[in-house]
Amino acid sequence: MQYLVDTANLEAIRHCCKYYPITGVTTNPTIIAKENRDFRELICGIREIIGLKRALHVQTTAETAEDILAEATMLKSLVGGQFFIKIPITAEGLRAAAMCKENDIGVTMTAIFTQQQALIASVAGADYVAPYVNRLDNIVSDGVNVVSEIVDIFNIYKLPTKVLAASFKTVEQVHKCAMVGTHSITINPDLFESLIFHPLTNTAINSFSNDWEKVYGEQNVPELLK
Numbered sequence: 001m002q003y004l005v006d007t008a009n010l011e012a013i014r015h016c017c018k019y020y021p022i023t024g025v026t027t028n029p030t031i032i033a034k035e036n037r038d039f040r041e042l043i044c045g046i047r048e049i050i051g052l053k054r055a056l057h058v059q060t061t062a063e064t065a066e067d068i069l070a071e072a073t074m075l076k077s078l079v080g081g082q083f084f085i086k087i088p089i090t091a092e093g094l095r096a097a098a099m100c101k102e103n104d105i106g107v108t109m110t111a112i113f114t115q116q117q118a119l120i121a122s123v124a125g126a127d128y129v130a131p132y133v134n135r136l137d138n139i140v141s142d143g144v145n146v147v148s149e150i151v152d153i154f155n156i157y158k159l160p161t162k163v164l165a166a167s168f169k170t171v172e173q174v175h176k177c178a179m180v181g182t183h184s185i186t187i188n189p190d191l192f193e194s195l196i197f198h199p200l201t202n203t204a205i206n207s208f209s210n211d212w213e214k215v216y217g218e219q220n221v222p223e224l225l226k
């Protein structure tokens with residue numbers, strides 16, 4: 001399982017890199033616009049924080065295959081390292097995916113809502129497909145089922161494309177996607193806090209600490225072993 005963080009907020013990315021085993025950052029135009037700052041500075045700032053080994057997935061704003069390739073080429077040469085251009089699934093997007101792959105640029109096909117969109121994106125050469133779980137749930141569809149069937153269909157045809165499940169609001173959605181074998185998820189920074197939270201964990205930690213203090217007071221292990 002790969003965990004990625006879905007934000008362009010530099011402070012949040014710094015926090016997530018420090019505390020969680022994240023393998024990358026995903027953005028989209030909404031996420032970028034939310035930061036409301038110089039685009040080049042923002043993208044380079046993200047790369048500086050995450051380093052070259054973590055993946056940076058940046059979404060194109062272009063619509064034709066030629067323009068998408070041009071954007072992807074500029075972005076890749078700007079940020080370097082592990083880079084994936086996020087391309088919404090359209091006919092031009094599929095053509096762009098193949099062109100980007102020919103030019104050795106990683107591709108994440110995004111805004112995926114159906115199994116067949118994912119399958120054709122994979123056949124076109126996408127490295128990742130990003131199905132939107134919560135947005136599917138919001139229209140009384142079943143986001144987890146879509147993820148599950150995409151995982152299955154990739155296995156049936158032995159396709160190397162990975163599922164990068166996106167658009168999460170709850171821990172339950174994350175858990176269910178993990179149980180159906182999604183390869184990766186991208187979540188907002190707050191959801192990381194929820195993923196690791198349990199009140200009984202806090203109770204256990206407090207009780208360990210109280211029991212220790214009853215015998216050893218304020219002394220910690222290094223002090224006791226001096």
Ligand code: G3P
Pocket residue numbers: 006026027028132134135166167168186
């Ligand atoms: O980046 C795409 C996806 O994560 C969107 O999430 O929360 O806007 O549905 P959301």
